[in-house]
Amino acid sequence: MAKPILTITDLSFSYPDQPDVLQEFDLEIHRGDRVGIVGNNGCGKTTLFLLACGCLTPSAGHIALMGEPIQPGQFHPQVGMVFQNPDDQLISASVWEDVAFGLENMGLSLDDVDRRVAEALMLLGVQDLAHRPPHHLSGGQKRMVAIAGVMAMRPQLVIYDEPSANLDLRSRRRLIQFLRQSQETLLIASHDLEFVLEVCNRVVLIDQGRVMADGSPRHILGNTALMEAHGLEVPYSLSSSVNLSAY
Numbered sequence: 001m002a003k004p005i006l007t008i009t010d011l012s013f014s015y016p017d018q019p020d021v022l023q024e025f026d027l028e029i030h031r032g033d034r035v036g037i038v039g040n041n042g043c044g045k046t047t048l049f050l051l052a053c054g055c056l057t058p059s060a061g062h063i064a065l066m067g068e069p070i071q072p073g074q075f076h077p078q079v080g081m082v083f084q085n086p087d088d089q090l091i092s093a094s095v096w097e098d099v100a101f102g103l104e105n106m107g108l109s110l111d112d113v114d115r116r117v118a119e120a121l122m123l124l125g126v127q128d129l130a131h132r133p134p135h136h137l138s139g140g141q142k143r144m145v146a147i148a149g150v151m152a153m154r155p156q157l158v159i160y161d162e163p164s165a166n167l168d169l170r171s172r173r174r175l176i177q178f179l180r181q182s183q184e185t186l187l188i189a190s191h192d193l194e195f196v197l198e199v200c201n202r203v204v205l206i207d208q209g210r211v212m213a214d215g216s217p218r219h220i221l222g223n224t225a226l227m228e229a230h231g232l233e234v235p236y237s238l239s240s241s242v243n244l245s246a247y
């Protein structure tokens, strides 16, 4: 079998003077996986993502990207993260400069930066916004620009933290269509379980810092007993389906 894109082994993490957020956490993500990470607020989804990007240092355990250890504090353009709040991600004076930011940090030539920025803006359908200040954009436009900045770096793994939060129906639908045709390996934390059902081919349910279930979206999200045991609800579109509590 091909080497996993992301391997997390025995990972533990706690913030200073706090109990463990993640405890002996194990997860393997393979090329082409589109994994929905579900769990209640505070179960550690964002913390897991920040660890996978090298933004936090584990208390114990290992994280490897294509077999190479993730070095905390280093820039890892192979892992792209789209933050929950685009205002945390969009910091430049124009959309163009924002999408160029990561590429410049990769040390690419100016020509390559320009080419990749133009491609990424086109991919996300936001080329007309190139010269607008990001803070003047709508929430949906900001989200697409933030994704363009990540996609421009051509990451192997793209992490989305609550990507449908605060989007209107049209922007949410556009994002679903974009993600469904995306070729990248995806890790998506979301409380929008209908969104997860439409986009993901695997779901990992987290509670108390551990993986509680890992399997097909319909199997996990449609399991009333499992979902309720972890403070979650079966999404409406599955609520009349067969109860899979034997999982």
Ligand code: ADP
Residues within 6 Å of the ligand: 015, 016, 018, 021, 039, 040, 041, 042, 043, 044, 045, 046, 047, 048
């Ligand atoms: P989720 O994304 O699943 O909502 P988080 O990873 O944001 O969960 O948070 C996990 C736990 O860690 C929560 O109890 C939260 O309060 C705590 N936490 C998150 N960030 C910090 C921080 N910077 N300092 C201290 N505790 C934090």
